[in-house]
Amino acid sequence: MFRAFLLFFILFQFSFGETFSLSEKAFFTGDLGYLKIKDFNPKDRYEIVIKNRYGRWAFPVKDSISYFAVPLFTKGKYVSLYLKKNGKVIFSERLKVKHKYYRVSRIWVKKRKITKEVLERIRRENRLLRRTFKVYTRRLFKERYMHKPLKNLIVTTPFGAKRVINGKKRSYHWGTDFKGKTGDLIYAALSGKVVIARNLFYTGNTVVINHGLGLYTLYAHMSKMKVKEGQFVKAGQIIGNVGSTGRSTAPHLHFGVYINDVKVDPMLVLKKRLF
Numbered sequence: 001m002f003r004a005f006l007l008f009f010i011l012f013q014f015s016f017g018e019t020f021s022l023s024e025k026a027f028f029t030g031d032l033g034y035l036k037i038k039d040f041n042p043k044d045r046y047e048i049v050i051k052n053r054y055g056r057w058a059f060p061v062k063d064s065i066s067y068f069a070v071p072l073f074t075k076g077k078y079v080s081l082y083l084k085k086n087g088k089v090i091f092s093e094r095l096k097v098k099h100k101y102y103r104v105s106r107i108w109v110k111k112r113k114i115t116k117e118v119l120e121r122i123r124r125e126n127r128l129l130r131r132t133f134k135v136y137t138r139r140l141f142k143e144r145y146m147h148k149p150l151k152n153l154i155v156t157t158p159f160g161a162k163r164v165i166n167g168k169k170r171s172y173h174w175g176t177d178f179k180g181k182t183g184d185l186i187y188a189a190l191s192g193k194v195v196i197a198r199n200l201f202y203t204g205n206t207v208v209i210n211h212g213l214g215l216y217t218l219y220a221h222m223s224k225m226k227v228k229e230g231q232f233v234k235a236g237q238i239i240g241n242v243g244s245t246g247r248s249t250a251p252h253l254h255f256g257v258y259i260n261d262v263k264v265d266p267m268l269v270l271k272k273r274l275f
């Protein structure tokens with residue numbers, strides 16, 4: 001009976017070839033989505049391209065499930081998703097883009113003198129982060145949903161807020177800030193491997209976890225780090241404590257989510273089923 005079922009299953013797959021399923025067909029800017037490919041063959045070369053007349057973003061596909069972003073700066077009401085196999089488009093879908101209002105966040109921080117050495121440090125750390133987030137590995141998590149990085153999630157500054165620092169327009173807020181007290185426990189959002197656990201100029205004591213398939217989470221301004229680079233962690237495992245290290249005005253957790261070095265809105269991802 002089981003063999004008959006198996007045979008039927010194989011024939012069914014064979015006769016229908018590759019089928020595709022998308023997580024959603026409408027996305028907010030700064031959103032994360034996934035595409036599942038039935039009959040994925042690792043010998044073929046696949047790629048997801050998100051594009052419209054305003055922009056184009058490519059995401060690697062090396063597994064039967066692959067993630068992509070509809071980036072914060074996506075303009076227009078629609079983007080097209082193309083799945084390429086060995087250079088040929090084998091699937092496409094028009095995705096609706098929902099635009100959100102992003103507020104302005106004004107903060108005042110104590111001026112730190114940016115010497116040549118500090119500037120070099122900032123550049124070096126930025127290169128390290130860019131390089132880290134582009135590393136694509138096999139999947140390292142099994143959880144369908146993210147674990148909350150703090151027991152209580154109270155947003156103080158949302159993702160995508162336009163930053164005004166000491167009265168000057170700066171970049172965007174590339175993560176979500178959660179309210180917290182010094183010492184509050186920080187938990188890994190998904191299982192994975194700690195790839196960064198060190199002090200960085202802007203984000204202070206910073207932990208970055210690689211979850212595989214291009215997905216990363218970042219935890220900043222910690223008072224204490226409880227993990228080391230190279231260590232594997234489970235979802236929900238304690239990785240450190242809330243603090244105010246780096247460029248920070250008060251104790252809080254800055255939590256970032258990245259897919260192939262594209263920043264996505266942690267609040268959207270925290271509510272999302274991941275496969």
Ligand SMILES: [Zn+2]
Pocket residue numbers: 157173175176177253254255
């Ligand atoms: Zn922040």
